Amino acid sequence: MLKKRIKIIRKRNKKTKEFGEGDVIMSKKEIIDMLNKALELEHAAYVQYLSHAEIVDGLNCEPIIARLQEIAKDEAEHQKKFRTLIGDYLFGVPTMNIAKTFPAKTIKEILEVNLKGEKEAVDFYKKILDKISNEKKDLPYEFWTLEHEIRHVIIDEQEHIAELKKLLAIN
Ligand SMILES: [Fe+2]
Numbered sequence: 001m002l003k004k005r006i007k008i009i010r011k012r013n014k015k016t017k018e019f020g021e022g023d024v025i026m027s028k029k030e031i032i033d034m035l036n037k038a039l040e041l042e043h044a045a046y047v048q049y050l051s052h053a054e055i056v057d058g059l060n061c062e063p064i065i066a067r068l069q070e071i072a073k074d075e076a077e078h079q080k081k082f083r084t085l086i087g088d089y090l091f092g093v094p095t096m097n098i099a100k101t102f103p104a105k106t107i108k109e110i111l112e113v114n115l116k117g118e119k120e121a122v123d124f125y126k127k128i129l130d131k132i133s134n135e136k137k138d139l140p141y142e143f144w145t146l147e148h149e150i151r152h153v154i155i156d157e158q159e160h161i162a163e164l165k166k167l168l169a170i171n
């Protein structure tokens with residue numbers, strides 16, 4: 001239905017050679033797609049942290065298990081935020097898909113693979129911030145909420161990065 005509408009408006013715009021509603025709808029669709037990709041990353045991060053928490057063992061494993069489970073809780077909150085932005089603010093459909101997950105065996109591998117994932121998430125979420133900043137004028141009643149929530153997710157991921165780096169004893 002949305003695709004059909006975009007097609008009709010684009011056809012009309014081609015005739016008049018004007019930018020119109022179709023472009024606004026298109027940019028909203030691109031933002032929804034990006035947020036859905038972010039939601040897939042959050043689904044993956046959540047199950048990955050919880051799975052990894054189950055396989056950590058050995059002396060002093062308890063604080064690491066607790067930390068991984070706490071981070072998983074944050075990822076669940078991020079999922080909720082992204083779903084709300086997609087559904088309530090942009091009238092899109094939140095995805096049920098999940099991004100690729102990465103197995104690990106040792107504590108070091110677990111921390112490293114999740115650190116890599118956190119960094120990739122931050123890099124991608126920054127791209128979403130850039131995208132919505134470029135489309136700000138077309139998001140008069142959504143921009144500040146989108147900006148606020150995505151910024152907060154980035155702050156959380158940066159905290160996760162700092163914690164994982166601390167556990168890995170790297171600067
Ligand atoms: Fe997250």
Ligand SMILES: [Fe+2]
Pocket residue numbers: 045071075118156157160
């Ligand atoms: Fe995270």
